[in-house]
Amino acid sequence: MLRRWSDVWNDFDQTLAWMEGVRRQMDRTFSGPALGLDLRASRGFPCTNLVDEGNEYILRAEVPGLSEKDIKVTVHQDVLTLSGARESEAPEGYTTHRRERQPLRFSRSFSFPSRVDLEKVKASVKNGVLTVHLAKVEEAQPRQIAVTTE
Amino acid sequence: MTTESNLTKRQETQPEVTRSERLETPPVDIFENQNEILLVADMPGVTKEDLQVRVDKGVLVLEGKKTFEMPKGLLNCETEPCMYTRSFSLPETIDGDRISAKLELGVLTVHLPKRESVKPRQIQVTGG
Known part of the structure; x- marks a missing residue:
């Protein structure tokens, strides 16, 4: 199958545009501004x-x-x-496994x-x-x- | 208790429920000494009544519900009412029956004592 370079780029652009669309959708779904404010x-x-x-x-x-x-x-x-x-100290006599706080x-x-x-x-x-x-x-x-x- | 069969055949014991509230993962510190593993989790705004600590099939589950008023005139909003939830699979060495938990100043402390059989023991040496 013969394809021109411009076609390949076109596909690439479309893929990128699709990804951008997904990203926007995600942003809307998951980090919707709380009460119209997002600080x-x-x-x-x-x-x-x-x-x-x-x-x-x-x-x-x-x-x-x-x-x-x-x-x-x-x-x-x-x-x-x-x-x-x-x-800030670990309790006396304890070793630390995880610190997230x-x-x-x-x-x-x-x-x-x-x-x-x-x-x-x-x-x-x-x-x-x-x-x-x-x-x-x-x-x-x-x-x-x-x-x-x- | 993560046995091999548990890992390969993981069954969904509970159907997925849709929740209206936000889920948040509380930050956790984990410490250990000879007698126990100590787990400390930040859960500000959670009262004792809204907190659940349970052990289910070798998995320790922490669930705390944070509720407070969210009035309309908010000038700055960084937190929302949510459900703090986190779970840990416990090693065999933990004695599930003696687990104790305490909630103080919005911080949950869970003591996970080790079984007697895995604690280090001093062997008395006798002379012949």
């Missing part, structure tokens, strides 16, 4: 979700193995920083779309999940404006 590329430790509740922000951070003593939460000029360390030391900072009241920051930890409530300053809170008829 998981910026994923670090700890994994966090940030919610705007109107009058406050709620930050949910996953900090497995850390108790309230191990986590440091600092707020400085509207920037919230979570930092800490977790035990990372990292041993972390620090992560967050800034917010509007100003928060530094006096009213509350943080609590439960089941390895840290929840930080950050109340917005009065001016940044949503307000209902009464409409009057003339």
Whole structure:
């Protein structure tokens, strides 16, 4: 069977186009953006979700193995920083086969779309999940404006 | 217990179920000493009630369900409610009846004690 080179290239192009199509399909199926946002590329430790509740922000951070003593939460000029360390040593007398739990030391900072009241920051930890409530300053809170008829 | 026949004739014991929730693999550390193998898994947000640890035909299965509210106004989303799941085939040397597990601060620790017969033993030498 005689074929011209251009035919071969054509086939090749078609194969590539098909592969590209499959790749796109995969992307759509498996990493569909969560709720129209896909910021998981910026994923670090700890994994966090940030919610705007109107009058406050709620930050949910996953900090497995850390108790309230191990986590440091600092707020400085509207920037919230979570930092800490977790035990890095293997238990006494044990040899290590596998280590997947990372990292041993972390620090992560967050800034917010509007100003928060530094006096009213509350943080609590439960089941390895840290929840930080950050109340917005009065001016940044949503307000209902009464409409009057003339 | 991975005997040869098990490896070659692997039967599907459970029909595939379609789940609506995401499955996630928890990161795991594995340690060993003379008496046991120690398994440590990160499962933040999982409560004791939503956690299942079981041994089925020589396979240790960990399953933890993480649930939390996902409100609409999310500014940053890196985690979602999910099912943490992972399984390990246990070596013959593990005593399946004495396995114990503990969940603390979102970290699951499983102690897998070795059978008495495989532990190192000191033999008393007697003089003639």
